[in-house]
Amino acid sequence: MSSQNSPLTTADGIPLKTSLRKAERAQKIKSFLFVVPTLVFIIVAFLIPIADMLIRSTYAPEVADRLPKTIKALDAWDGSGLPDESAYQALAEEMALLKKQRTLGKISLLMNYEKSGMRSLVQKTARKVARIKEGPLKEKMIEIDGRWSDREVWAVIKRTGRRFTFTNYLSAFDLKYDADGNIIAQPETQQVHTTMWIRTIWVSLAVTALCLLMGYPVSYFLSTLPVKTSNLLLICVLLPFWTSLLVRLTSWIVLLQKQGVLNDIMVWLGIIADEHRIRMVYNMSGTLVAMSHILLPFMILPLYSVMKTISPYYVKAARSLGANPFRAFRQIYLPLTVPGIGAGSLLVFILAIGYYITPALVGGASGQLIGNFIALHMSKTLNWGLAAAMGAILLAGVLAVYWVYNRVVGIDNMKLG
Amino acid sequence: MSLPSYAGRLETIWYYIFRVICGCVLFFLIAPIVVLIPLSFNAEPYFTFTQGMLTLDSDAFSMRWYQDIVGNPQWIMSIKNSVIIAVFATILATGLGTLAALGLSRPQTPFRVPLMGILISPMIVPLIISAAGMFFFYSKIGLAQTFPGLIIAHTTLGIPFVIITVTATLIGFDQDLIRASASLGAHPVLTFRKVILPLILPGVISGALFAFVTSFDEIVVVLFLSGFEQRTIPRQMWVGIREQISPTILAVATILITISVALLATVELLRRRSERLRGIRPS
Numbered sequence: 134m135s136s137q138n139s140p141l142t143t144a145d146g147i148p149l150k151t152s153l154r155k156a157e158r159a160q161k162i163k164s165f166l167f168v169v170p171t172l173v174f175i176i177v178a179f180l181i182p183i184a185d186m187l188i189r190s191t192y193a194p195e196v197a198d199r200l201p202k203t204i205k206a207l208d209a210w211d212g213s214g215l216p217d218e219s220a221y222q223a224l225a226e227e228m229a230l231l232k233k234q235r236t237l238g239k240i241s242l243l244m245n246y247e248k249s250g251m252r253s254l255v256q257k258t259a260r261k262v263a264r265i266k267e268g269p270l271k272e273k274m275i276e277i278d279g280r281w282s283d284r285e286v287w288a289v290i291k292r293t294g295r296r297f298t299f300t301n302y303l304s305a306f307d308l309k310y311d312a313d314g315n316i317i318a319q320p321e322t323q324q325v326h327t328t329m330w331i332r333t334i335w336v337s338l339a340v341t342a343l344c345l346l347m348g349y350p351v352s353y354f355l356s357t358l359p360v361k362t363s364n365l366l367l368i369c370v371l372l373p374f375w376t377s378l379l380v381r382l383t384s385w386i387v388l389l390q391k392q393g394v395l396n397d398i399m400v401w402l403g404i405i406a407d408e409h410r411i412r413m414v415y416n417m418s419g420t421l422v423a424m425s426h427i428l429l430p431f432m433i434l435p436l437y438s439v440m441k442t443i444s445p446y447y448v449k450a451a452r453s454l455g456a457n458p459f460r461a462f463r464q465i466y467l468p469l470t471v472p473g474i475g476a477g478s479l480l481v482f483i484l485a486i487g488y489y490i491t492p493a494l495v496g497g498a499s500g501q502l503i504g505n506f507i508a509l510h511m512s513k514t515l516n517w518g519l520a521a522a523m524g525a526i527l528l529a530g531v532l533a534v535y536w537v538y539n540r541v542v543g544i545d546n547m548k549l550g
Numbered sequence: 551m552s553l554p555s556y557a558g559r560l561e562t563i564w565y566y567i568f569r570v571i572c573g574c575v576l577f578f579l580i581a582p583i584v585v586l587i588p589l590s591f592n593a594e595p596y597f598t599f600t601q602g603m604l605t606l607d608s609d610a611f612s613m614r615w616y617q618d619i620v621g622n623p624q625w626i627m628s629i630k631n632s633v634i635i636a637v638f639a640t641i642l643a644t645g646l647g648t649l650a651a652l653g654l655s656r657p658q659t660p661f662r663v664p665l666m667g668i669l670i671s672p673m674i675v676p677l678i679i680s681a682a683g684m685f686f687f688y689s690k691i692g693l694a695q696t697f698p699g700l701i702i703a704h705t706t707l708g709i710p711f712v713i714i715t716v717t718a719t720l721i722g723f724d725q726d727l728i729r730a731s732a733s734l735g736a737h738p739v740l741t742f743r744k745v746i747l748p749l750i751l752p753g754v755i756s757g758a759l760f761a762f763v764t765s766f767d768e769i770v771v772v773l774f775l776s777g778f779e780q781r782t783i784p785r786q787m788w789v790g791i792r793e794q795i796s797p798t799i800l801a802v803a804t805i806l807i808t809i810s811v812a813l814l815a816t817v818e819l820l821r822r823r824s825e826r827l828r829g830i831r832p833s
Contacts, residue, residue: 160658166653171646179706185686186682380583394589426578
């Protein structure tokens, strides 16, 4: 037995505390090693691509890399009047070189995003300036195209010469820089994005409300049934959940289109005439109906799991104390279900704002959401910087809502049926 | 809950109206899917019920769209590609996900909450953003329009599902079983094989099914990352829906619905088995 003054040691004389700490640390590292392979995989295959996209939304070094002399010459220019001869010379030289190397396209496109018309201007000038042998280039270039005396053109070149830019984020909200670097609104005819953000938010709110209105009664009904019956009826909820998204969208198109099943039934019943068939798909109503149908299980399942935990005795007790059924529901049952309402609504909202496939197939022209615009910029206009910026904004919004979701419900409590 | 004997008139009326409302919503949920099945047997190339079908005339029904799938090389290639990609993605996702879940369920693991957040992030980020990021990055490193690229992308999307289902199964797991096994002389790998794995198997298979369905049904990432050679069933359906020339997509849809029903039944059976194994009695 050791005396009271010396510390406890293990068999080989090392203090117990140190041995224990070493063993625990070995345990911790061993446990952590279980997670490492998956962590590395997710970081490389997922997080790095997302980070790359975020960087791409502001980092655009192409102009700075390919027109170094021009940008350097423009450093001295303060933005008023026109730059001096050295800038014109540098630009002409570098444009001709790029034209020969066939790499002029990318930067002319980048400049065109800032001010339309830049692309044709640059291409045209590059073609003609190669033939100028000598002389003050400033006048010659203005001769080739009068726009070279417009200081806004030079402002655009100077701006795109910066490696990091906020232009994409401004475009995502229909704003832009003017010649002096102030933030102003885009011309009316080009203001498309703000409408899209607003529409996406209100469609998501509308779908959330619809799902809540439809889902609450059903969840309540299912929670009051004996388990065997409710499991059977839950198939009605789970089967759509497990069915392919495209199958569900196909069925909605088949049902709602002008020559579709619903119109046929209405004509047969005599509700509408054959010439006045209602177009219920390829417009906003198509988007609303299809999205509600797809997101309804995401509202019903959390609500159901919360409602199952509410004891039926509370409402019975309220009734026995004299409350009428409506009052018992309003004051006793409804407040108890608020966590479920919060969880379901947040989940549906978050899923709805990111939707792309559903509006693309059934939304027509008036039912397009922000996801469709991101895809448009990725594949059609090829403005990847703008697509990345819009993606970053959407991601920030979703993370903010998720933060609220975590405070209300907690991500660890997510159940999947 | 049946109508209580003390119910007044208003309450009785509401009782029946309420049930009608619920019936309508449940009908709304299931009818669109069920209506596709008879339509896929339409003998005419229409997307709606013909007179013959409504009068149950046997000539109005035919299997021609199903035969069309078998005879169409594009559909055959799509089916093959979908299965290959889904199987590989599922195997990878299940392996990596189970491993991570085992690590995350141990109390000694440091940084559990942030790790969980990072590993589940593919499920949180909207799919269009993930697709955009993966498209830009994989194009840069030459993985776009290749099978490995698609498989890796689908694996990333499937891992969160496996982690969630396996950690749920591991919540009630008795760590003493591991200690008992070790005290009887079992090597940790043997303990895993004979003690841990059988108990978590329902959760693992459940997660694997989720990962399989996620990959099999995935369309957004496939739209950007697949080339002509890697066309999958959803991609082929996307084309078919937009052009709407032939009801072959209805036949494919019916087959997919049948698969969904089978998967749903499997998951439900597994869930009940897992509850039974862990001692939870059905109420």
